[in-house]
Amino acid sequence: MSVDLEKLAQEEYKYGFVTDVEQEVAPKGLSEDTIRMISSKKNEPEWLLEWRLGAYESWKKMKEPRWAFLRYPEIDFNDISYYAAPKSNPSPKSLDEIDPEIKETYDKLGIPLEEQKMLAGVAVDAVFDSVSVFTTFKEKLAEEGVIFCSISEAVEEYPDLVRKYLGSVVPRGDNFYAALNSAVFTDGSFVYIPKGVRCPMELSTYFRINAENTGQFERTLIIAEEGSYVSYLEGCTAPQRDENQLHAAVVELVAHNDSTIKYSTIQNWYPGDKQGKGGIYNFVTKRGRCVGRGSRISWTQVETGSAITWKYPSCVLEGDNSVGEFYSVALTNRRQQADTGTKMVHVGKNTSSTIISKGISAGEGQNIYRGLVEIGKNAEKARNYTQCDSMLIGDRCGAHTFPYIEVRNSTAHMEHEASTSKIGEDQMFYCRQRGLSAEDAVSLIVNGFCKEVFKELPFEFAVEAEKLLSVSLEGSVG
Amino acid sequence: MLEVKNLHVQVDDKEILKGMDITVAPGEVHSIMGPNGSGKSTLAQVLAGKEAYEVTEGEVTFQGKDLLDLEPEERACEGIFLAFQYPVEIPGVANTYLLREALNAKREYRDEKPLKHVEFAKLAREKMKTLGIDEDLLKRSVNAGFSGGEKKRNEIFQMQILEPALAVLDETDSGLDIDALKIVANGVNSMRDSGRSFIVITHYQRLLNYIVPDFVHVMVDGKIVRSGGKELAHELEEKGYAEF
Ligand SMILES: Nc1ncnc2c1ncn2[C@@H]1O[C@H](COP(=O)(O)OP(=O)(O)OP(=O)(O)O)[C@@H](O)[C@H]1O
Ligand SMILES: [Mg+2]
Numbered sequence: 001m002s003v004d005l006e007k008l009a010q011e012e013y014k015y016g017f018v019t020d021v022e023q024e025v026a027p028k029g030l031s032e033d034t035i036r037m038i039s040s041k042k043n044e045p046e047w048l049l050e051w052r053l054g055a056y057e058s059w060k061k062m063k064e065p066r067w068a069f070l071r072y073p074e075i076d077f078n079d080i081s082y083y084a085a086p087k088s089n090p091s092p093k094s095l096d097e098i099d100p101e102i103k104e105t106y107d108k109l110g111i112p113l114e115e116q117k118m119l120a121g122v123a124v125d126a127v128f129d130s131v132s133v134f135t136t137f138k139e140k141l142a143e144e145g146v147i148f149c150s151i152s153e154a155v156e157e158y159p160d161l162v163r164k165y166l167g168s169v170v171p172r173g174d175n176f177y178a179a180l181n182s183a184v185f186t187d188g189s190f191v192y193i194p195k196g197v198r199c200p201m202e203l204s205t206y207f208r209i210n211a212e213n214t215g216q217f218e219r220t221l222i223i224a225e226e227g228s229y230v231s232y233l234e235g236c237t238a239p240q241r242d243e244n245q246l247h248a249a250v251v252e253l254v255a256h257n258d259s260t261i262k263y264s265t266i267q268n269w270y271p272g273d274k275q276g277k278g279g280i281y282n283f284v285t286k287r288g289r290c291v292g293r294g295s296r297i298s299w300t301q302v303e304t305g306s307a308i309t310w311k312y313p314s315c316v317l318e319g320d321n322s323v324g325e326f327y328s329v330a331l332t333n334r335r336q337q338a339d340t341g342t343k344m345v346h347v348g349k350n351t352s353s354t355i356i357s358k359g360i361s362a363g364e365g366q367n368i369y370r371g372l373v374e375i376g377k378n379a380e381k382a383r384n385y386t387q388c389d390s391m392l393i394g395d396r397c398g399a400h401t402f403p404y405i406e407v408r409n410s411t412a413h414m415e416h417e418a419s420t421s422k423i424g425e426d427q428m429f430y431c432r433q434r435g436l437s438a439e440d441a442v443s444l445i446v447n448g449f450c451k452e453v454f455k456e457l458p459f460e461f462a463v464e465a466e467k468l469l470s471v472s473l474e475g476s477v478g
Numbered sequence: 479m480l481e482v483k484n485l486h487v488q489v490d491d492k493e494i495l496k497g498m499d500i501t502v503a504p505g506e507v508h509s510i511m512g513p514n515g516s517g518k519s520t521l522a523q524v525l526a527g528k529e530a531y532e533v534t535e536g537e538v539t540f541q542g543k544d545l546l547d548l549e550p551e552e553r554a555c556e557g558i559f560l561a562f563q564y565p566v567e568i569p570g571v572a573n574t575y576l577l578r579e580a581l582n583a584k585r586e587y588r589d590e591k592p593l594k595h596v597e598f599a600k601l602a603r604e605k606m607k608t609l610g611i612d613e614d615l616l617k618r619s620v621n622a623g624f625s626g627g628e629k630k631r632n633e634i635f636q637m638q639i640l641e642p643a644l645a646v647l648d649e650t651d652s653g654l655d656i657d658a659l660k661i662v663a664n665g666v667n668s669m670r671d672s673g674r675s676f677i678v679i680t681h682y683q684r685l686l687n688y689i690v691p692d693f694v695h696v697m698v699d700g701k702i703v704r705s706g707g708k709e710l711a712h713e714l715e716e717k718g719y720a721e722f
Contacts, residue, residue, distance in 0.1 A: 444576065
């Protein structure tokens with residue numbers, strides 16, 4: 001069987017098609033003018049332009065971080081276009097006004113934008129390159145006072161909220177990629193859940209990169225007022241191209257007293273081919289602040305795509321009794337590399353955090369878990385549970401874990417478990433002896449390995465995630 | 479049904495089976511006994527298609543087909559079942575889930591429609607009752623945290639659902655209490671018919687009181703050194719393997 005596992009055939013990436021629409025693409029290069037151009041395209045207020053320019057100033061002084069366990073060539077930030085938008089109707093009021101090509105794209109991706117065709121109970125914001133092309137169920141959500149729209153629209157319609165919270169979790173100069181994003185972000189989603197409201201639907205954003213040589217820089221901001229609840233999901237895909245494309249997003253979550261934000265990601269950016277050509281470079285800053293007591297932020301991610309993933313969804317547990325959770329499945333196949341994990345920063349009393357990370361490496365994939373649990377000096381009786389499991393399929397892949405722990409309060413209670421296993425030859429043989437093909441056996445075993453994470457996903461998406469994992473594993477056995 | 483001729487098998491350049499012969503006709507039950515390390519489990523695993531074992535000489539035909547040509551899953555679908563000496567744990571995979579997938583893989587191989595959830599559940603519940611298996615065991619992860627006896631019972635349960643043409647039971651009796659032994663033996667006997675064969679590997683004559691074999695073979699150092707009827711088991715029980 002070990003021989004089988006090494007024969008890595010290549011399964012086609014299912015979402016690799018290109019949509020042929022006329023697009024307005026900004027010339028390559030990054031300068032103050034680029035930023036002014038983006039800001040004026042979006043009719044932004046002066047304060048936001050200033051904010052962007054400030055971020056750009058910080059960014060220019062920063063160095064690209066190289067501490068991650070990732071190998072990739074230098075990125076030329078002047079060889080990227082920072083804005084691409086379909087030329088057709090920029091802000092369609094109804095579905096009929098959307099370019100049919102774009103609508104068809106989402107149909108092909110399995111995200112029909114017609115509300116009646118959607119999964120029941122899921123509202124979608126569709127982001128195509130640099131712009132949000134449509135948001136469904138807005139009216140229905142508005143009845144409950146829930147705001148779900150593109151961030152561009154939020155800047156126009158709810159400037160006070162945006163101004164209050166933008167950068168309040170991830171400051172514009174936080175890190176190299178966050179600063180870049182703050183300078184040039186083009187679109188993303190905005191969610192506001194008023195006090196005491198349990199959001200009646202799953203909210204989701206579907207990110208699609210289409211244009212060539214462009215980066216996607218989206219910004220998502222979610223605010224949950226006291227006692228509210230929201231479950232949000234993002235999905236991402238991109239065409240199959242030979243050159244690498246940059247995706248640098250920032251996500252900020254704010255949870256007030258006794259509110260809950262569940263944030264799930266199914267990331268399936270184009271991973272590059274077998275030789276490691278092409279694929280998305282995914283540099284993402286995601287952070288949530290549990291500002292209120294008893295608040296809860298839960299990150300669940302299933303990362304199967306991208307050539308490079310650099311991503312550490314984090315929680316800052318400021319409110320007493322607040323809870324942070326991180327559930328992650330990261331799969332690297334072919335030449336993919338992922339350096340991912342989380343930061344749990346305990347500030348308030350009785351705060352607790354849970355980290356469950358499942359890394360699967362196949363082919364020549366490299367999978368790194370990097371996590372920090374920090375217990376501040378006032379965080380009385382903080383608790384953390386970390387479990388970090390790696391699975392290797394074949395013997396040309398790798399897994400590494402870098403767990404960091406900083407404790408400044410002696411009442412903290414920490415538990416850490418870690419394991420690395422080679423996908424068991426005995427398990428494989430057992431399944432095959434019962435009649436399962438080698439591929440079905442791998443997929444069954446890996447899905448079992450990820451069970452604890454999948455059960456955190458909204459039901460419909462858990463099924464999707466299992467399928468996606470199976471597809472991503474295709475070709476990992478010969 | 480099964481014909482093994484002059485089978486030589488090695489692992490890591492060490493020869494383990496050294497000219498093994500055995501012929502099993504439809505409906506027969508053969509028992510293989512022999513000292514520890516003589517190669518009984520190796521034979522079982524080679525029949526099931528474990529790739530770590532390299533066949534250097536000899537041939538194996540199963541229902542007219544060259545068995546050594548087939549992948550493990552093809553052998554399973556052709557009707558070979560191995561009840562493992564050490565059933566493996568698969569965390570996170572429900573016992574029923576694996577079994578349904580397995581049954582449906584087999585059905586697909588035979589161009590039959592997959593069984594629906596309800597149909598499968600009904601089938602499973604029936605078999606479970608006769609084997610005294612707890613419903614809870616079905617929902618749990620495959621063999622994870624099962625007691626030794628539960629694992630063995632689970633193997634027989636799987637055999638009952640998959641209805642193989644040839645079942646190889648590798649020390650299914652070890653680790654079973656007396657009651658469980660009877661239950662397992664009944665599970666096997668209830669499946670005996672003119673078309674189905676069994677190879678029962680065991681160290682204890684006791685099992686053969688319940689599953690009465692047509693033939694008993696003694697395996698020593700990688701080959702069969704003596705064959706006989708069920709009396710041979712009694713003789714071994716008395717005298718041990720010293721004379722070989
Ligand atoms: N994968 C392997 N690598 C090295 N040696 C092996 C391997 N598998 C089996 N052997 C050796 O082959 C010999 C036969 O082993 P096998 O498990 O077939 O014996 P057995 O007759 O089933 O013994 P027991 O009655 O103890 O179950 C033993 O010496 C064993 O150590
Ligand atoms: Mg044995």
